[in-house]
Amino acid sequence: DTGVSQNPRHKITKRGQNVTFRCDPISEHNRLYWYRQTLGQGPEFLTYFQNEAQLEKSRLLSDRFSAERPKGSFSTLEIQRTEQGDSAMYLCASSLERGAQGYEQYFGPGTRLTVT
Amino acid sequence: GNSVTQMEGPVTLSEEAFLTINCTYTATGYPSLFWYVQYPGEGLQLLLKATKADDKGSNKGFEATYRKETTSFHLEKGSVQVSDSAVYFCALGVQGNNDMRFGAGTRLTVKP
Numbered sequence: 001d002t003g004v005s006q007n008p009r010h011k012i013t014k015r016g017q018n019v020t021f022r023c024d025p026i027s028e029h030n031r032l033y034w035y036r037q038t039l040g041q042g043p044e045f046l047t048y049f050q051n052e053a054q055l056e057k058s059r060l061l062s063d064r065f066s067a068e069r070p071k072g073s074f075s076t077l078e079i080q081r082t083e084q085g086d087s088a089m090y091l092c093a094s095s096l097e098r099g100a101q102g103y104e105q106y107f108g109p110g111t112r113l114t115v116t
Numbered sequence: 117g118n119s120v121t122q123m124e125g126p127v128t129l130s131e132e133a134f135l136t137i138n139c140t141y142t143a144t145g146y147p148s149l150f151w152y153v154q155y156p157g158e159g160l161q162l163l164l165k166a167t168k169a170d171d172k173g174s175n176k177g178f179e180a181t182y183r184k185e186t187t188s189f190h191l192e193k194g195s196v197q198v199s200d201s202a203v204y205f206c207a208l209g210v211q212g213n214n215d216m217r218f219g220a221g222t223r224l225t226v227k228p
Contacts, residue, residue: 004159033215042120042205042218043160058215091159093216104150105209105216107159 004108006092012114020078021111025094032075035091043091082115118143122206122219129226137191137222139206149189150207196226
């Protein structure tokens with residue numbers, strides 16, 4: 001296993017279209033996170049899963065956004081009716097919850113979304 | 117709430133110069149602190165971490181010490197290389213919170 005992978009790496013779509021991104025975490029990791037990163041900013045938390053359960057959503061995650069993690073493995077992030085403001089890099093990360101401090105998140109290469 | 121403030125960039129240095137990127141934090145609880153690096157076109161990579169006060173994280177010649185008294189975690193390297201050119205992010209994680217808080221990033225350019 002070589003790390004977290006994301007597909008596609010780049011997506012260009014027209015305003016109003018739906019898009020779906022996929023994230024494959026490190027296989028033994030039970031936690032999976034989605035972040036959004038805009039130019040010149042650090043990643044901002046969107047949502048996270050513990051196994052297949054989505055346990056937290058940021059207020060940044062509008063009702064046009066939905067994320068799933070069926071079977072606790074890969075995850076998908078769907079954006080419906082895309083807007084130009086959705087243009088960003090969408091990052092996925094995974095971690096192994098060990099119940100102690102020192103956990104770190106491992107990031108994928110990201111999916112860059114451009115909404116025209 | 118939990119937050120991280122890091123030195124704004126961009127930072128431009130000559131090869132072999134000394135690097136410091138400042139990072140301070142605000143947190144409830146007992147945070148772990150991280151530095152991530154992002155090379156052009158790539159995702160974030162963990163550079164180093166520290167989990168408790170006075171811990172020093174180090175990797176690839178980079179170091180950062182967790183200073184509780186000054187709530188800081190400054191990144192340093194004694195002699196930078198062109199290959200260190202990247203964006204560096206300071207981050208904070210608190211057990212029981214499920215999101216990691218990132219600074220805005222500092223772009224470093226090292227010139228030969």
